[in-house]
Amino acid sequence: xxxxxxxxxFGSPPHFYRLAGRMLPWFATxxxxxxxxxxxxxxxxxxxxxxxxESYRIIFIHVPSxxxxxxxxxxxxxxxxxxxxxxxxxxxxxxxASAPIGASFTFMALVTxxxxxxxxxxxxxxxxxxxxxxxILLFLYLGVIGLQSAYEDRRTGARAAAVLALVGVVNIPIIxxxxxxxxxxxxxxxxxxxxxxxxxxxxxxxxLLMAVAFKLxxxxxxxxxxxxxxxxxxxxxxxxxxxxxxx
Amino acid sequence: MSALAEFLHxxxxxxxxWGSYGICAAVLIxxxxxxxxxxxxxxxxxxxxxxxEAAGYAVGDEPAAGGxxxxxxxxxxxxxxxxxxx
Amino acid sequence: MSAxxxxxxxxxxxxxxxxxxxxxxxxxxxPILFFVLVVSLFPLGVSPEQSLLRALxxxxxxxxxxxxxLLSLDGLFxxxxxxxxxxxxxxxPQPLGMLVLAKILAHWLVTGLPLLLVTPxxxxLLALPxxxxxVLLTTLVLGTPVLSLVGAIGVALTVGLRRGGALLSLLxxxxxxxxxxxxxxxxxxxxxxxxxxxxxxxxxxMLALALTLAPIAxxxxxxxxxx
Numbered sequence: 001x002x003x004x005x006x007x008x009x010f011g012s013p014p015h016f017y018r019l020a021g022r023m024l025p026w027f028a029t030x031x032x033x034x035x036x037x038x039x040x041x042x043x044x045x046x047x048x049x050x051x052x053x054e055s056y057r058i059i060f061i062h063v064p065s066x067x068x069x070x071x072x073x074x075x076x077x078x079x080x081x082x083x084x085x086x087x088x089x090x091x092x093x094x095x096x097a098s099a100p101i102g103a104s105f106t107f108m109a110l111v112t113x114x115x116x117x118x119x120x121x122x123x124x125x126x127x128x129x130x131x132x133x134x135x136i137l138l139f140l141y142l143g144v145i146g147l148q149s150a151y152e153d154r155r156t157g158a159r160a161a162a163v164l165a166l167v168g169v170v171n172i173p174i175i176x177x178x179x180x181x182x183x184x185x186x187x188x189x190x191x192x193x194x195x196x197x198x199x200x201x202x203x204x205x206x207x208l209l210m211a212v213a214f215k216l217x218x219x220x221x222x223x224x225x226x227x228x229x230x231x232x233x234x235x236x237x238x239x240x241x242x243x244x245x246x247x
Numbered sequence: 248m249s250a251l252a253e254f255l256h257x258x259x260x261x262x263x264x265w266g267s268y269g270i271c272a273a274v275l276i277x278x279x280x281x282x283x284x285x286x287x288x289x290x291x292x293x294x295x296x297x298x299x300e301a302a303g304y305a306v307g308d309e310p311a312a313g314g315x316x317x318x319x320x321x322x323x324x325x326x327x328x329x330x331x332x333x
Numbered sequence: 334m335s336a337x338x339x340x341x342x343x344x345x346x347x348x349x350x351x352x353x354x355x356x357x358x359x360x361x362x363x364p365i366l367f368f369v370l371v372v373s374l375f376p377l378g379v380s381p382e383q384s385l386l387r388a389l390x391x392x393x394x395x396x397x398x399x400x401x402x403l404l405s406l407d408g409l410f411x412x413x414x415x416x417x418x419x420x421x422x423x424x425x426p427q428p429l430g431m432l433v434l435a436k437i438l439a440h441w442l443v444t445g446l447p448l449l450l451v452t453p454x455x456x457x458l459l460a461l462p463x464x465x466x467x468v469l470l471t472t473l474v475l476g477t478p479v480l481s482l483v484g485a486i487g488v489a490l491t492v493g494l495r496r497g498g499a500l501l502s503l504l505x506x507x508x509x510x511x512x513x514x515x516x517x518x519x520x521x522x523x524x525x526x527x528x529x530x531x532x533x534x535x536x537x538x539m540l541a542l543a544l545t546l547a548p549i550a551x552x553x554x555x556x557x558x559x560x
Binding site: 084136139140142143146147150151156159160163164166167168170171174175178179181182185 | 483486490491493494497500503504506507508510511514515518535539542546550553554557558560
């Protein structure tokens with residue numbers, strides 16, 4: 001019962017709109033602070049790697065991007081499940097806003113991985129298991145985005161994309177392990193990235209800070225997008241008229 | 248070499264390190280700008296509707312789906328395709 | 334078995350679809366032709382050298398089978414959508430998942446299974462060793478139904494769209510990756526006389542998973558896209 005009430009209250013558009021408006025500056029500030037600290041720690045304080053020299057500093061964006069690419073997909077799929085089961089509008093908004101952001105993080109992970117690979121492997125692209133999985137993940141994201149925008153009716157598009165996201169979630173582990181298995185068979189380059197037994201604290205702290213900063217960035221963008229989408233969807237509701245009049 | 252130049256040089260990997268940081272910054276900022284532009288469009292649309300209403304026109308219950316920001320930017324297309332769909 | 338039971342309804346759908354396919358033979362022939370053409374283009378495009386073909390063969394055969402399936406997918410719900418019988422199925426009291434499964438089975442029987450008939454010929458063209466042929470056929474028997482089942486979800490999501498074709502390949506092809514990996518790897522391992530039971534088990538597991546989940550997902554997708 002209480003969960004249902006919480007859902008209802010959190011999902012109630014005017015309540016969420018105001019709450020999001022209050023939370024937004026905090027999230028944005030925290031994001032910038034973490035980003036600044038992480039960049040300073042990663043680019044300036046952390047010592048160069050004894051094997052890779054300065055080029056390893058790419059991990060401070062590569063690894064958080066790769067984490068985010070999966071995390072955002074999971075959020076999107078969870079929202080997809082909520083959309084299909086409870087038809088909650090807020091979950092539709094979050095799922096729709098997540099797709100381009102997740103695709104961006106996946107793209108970033110791919111580009112930084114390839115730029116990191118050039119000094120390490122001598123070539124921009126190798127069919128490394130992680131890069132290949134990220135590439136397929138990018139295709140999955142593009143499919144979700146394509147489906148969302150293919151329907152003229154936005155809610156139908158959101159529901160169709162939700163089904164696809166859930167199918168993708170069932171597939172992601174299968175794809176991941178099959179790619180990993182395929183990669184070990186074909187014995188790619190033996191430089192395994194970040195499989196070091198332990199990572200030094202001066203590198204770990206900036207890495208985690210950057211990961212938190214990326215999460216906060218995602219949250220900030222979600223709140224911004226959710227606010228404007230709610231205004232648009234509810235444009236005939238009394239509370240939106242009040243909001244517009246109050247400006 | 249000064250400390251700053253050395254920092255920018257990144258031990259010879261400047262193009263890779265700064266290249267990836269630059270691309271990531273560009274992508275993140277582009278996302279942010281896209282979301283902000285979307286919010287602006289919605290607010291402009293709502294303000295226009297408020298003006299219309301104040302002027303005495305009836306602001307009907309347009310199809311909430313598929314219309315909105317996109318339909319406002321391309322007047323007419325929304326209605327036509329709505330008919331053509333089914 | 335009465336037509337009122339879910340199984341009876343599914344059998345009726347299966348019978349009808351098979352009958353329709355046999356009466357319009359074009360659909361039966363198209364995927365086979367496509368399969369043969371794509372495979373025979375490869376030696377022309379790459380090299381007719383036997384050792385190279387032998388190395389590329391399993392992958393080429395599997396990619397071609399995958400594309401042939403993709404090409405035929407569009408017909409899965411298209412005609413039923415256009416003449417309205419799909420909507421009849423949606424409002425019928427029978428479980429939609431069963432009817433969808435019957436349609437997928439019919440589709441596989443007319444487009445997936447015939448590929449097996451020409452596979453021995455194509456294997457010869459690509460210089461595949463004879464002892465790998467049974468494995469190739471087994472992987473296709475296990476793998477192509479997965480392609481049809483997973484593809485059905487994509488078709489169900491795009492059937493209501495006017496230009497769903499290009500989108501369909503974007504939706505479906507990434508999901509085909511595991512089948513492609515295990516299918517072609519099993520064949521090349523068999524050609525190198527390495528045991529392949531592991532890969533075949535994986536394909537079987539994927540088939541079982543797809544068989545249970547895909548009809549449900551496709552039914553849900555149909556309800557949404559025809560809403």
